[in-house]
Amino acid sequence: METSHINDFALSFEKKRLSYCGQDCQKIPSALWKMYGSKVTYLDLSYNSIETLKGLENFTELEELILDNNKIGDSVCFPLMPRLRTLSINNNQITDLDGLINKISVKFPSLTYLSLLSNKACPNQLSDLDKDDNDYQRYSAKSVFPGLPASVVSGAAAGGDARRVHARAQTRCRRPGSAAALRPVGETLTCRLQLAGKT
Template identity: 50%
Template sequence: MAGVVGSGAQVSYISQDCKEIPEFLGRKYGSVAKRLDLSFNLLRSLEGLKTFSCLEELILDNNLLGNDLRLPRLPHLHTLTLNKNQISDLEHLLDHLVDVVPSLEYLSLLGNMACPNELVSEEKDEDDYQRYRYFVLHKLINLKFLDTRKVTKWEREEALLRGAFMKVVKPKDAKVYGFPSQADRAHDTFQHSFRY
């Protein structure tokens, strides 16, 4: 059990290069852990979290978690950090979180493609990031903090009014005829509208 730091209800298993959550962690700490830090590993699956039914905080920063991320139902979880993973499908993630973590108040997704800011692309700006915030707050209505910022009353009102329309569209990987990605989408729509 080298690498485990357990102190009461707080458990850390950091920088162990593990690809999945070890069974012994769940056996020993699953029923008592309220805070679990699994940062700086190689996690692609969260299968081993099923035994951690009392979790309130879960830190999964710097792993390899992608769009297939699946959490068990964690009714007490209020804090979830997924910074610097490989998540690109924001809507899919948010729909899953609505189902499995109803008490979530703090979420951080910095460093994922799903969170459009300068950390993932120099082309993204504050407007892109603000649209992302509205969309997240539209889906997760109980959030008090998103990434590093407190949710303001104004943001919550905007999310209620316009959040559903702020969905971040994934850009195409390849450019067609040298057009930028927005033009690509318009071009594709035009092509499907007409038959030659």
């Protein structure tokens, strides 16, 4: 799909929330950032074929970014986004958890929520028959990095005591809110870990 043009029927913009889903884009259409870049705090680009985030830096006020069901891999380059608090990259092609955490800890200093479900880097005991509790424990231990401002990785289950103590965090599970209903997420519970004192 040509990225300089957009499908107006697939575009939704209301109250600083922009969604452009299911359009088979390999990159962010330039028309989106030219028209909406400085106006958007929430951006949902789910169900495309996005491989690169070129142009994302033009969304200067972005606080929440949803990139579920794309083709984002380990080589992706994230721009510096000091306001970003929520990043969802479920069902992509992330295999290197260490590399991803290192990138986002530098590029997203305000991040408090990260979801990686259905990536190779995030073992899921419920749907991956070849994964066991040991795989999840290794993932859980890696997902808490001192450089990350919050313990933010969601997974198939809530983290153990050592994970919470290490992060000085409390764990809350919640169903995605009405805003998340704009994208198909089913009845999955999302686990959110946050640092004491952070909201």
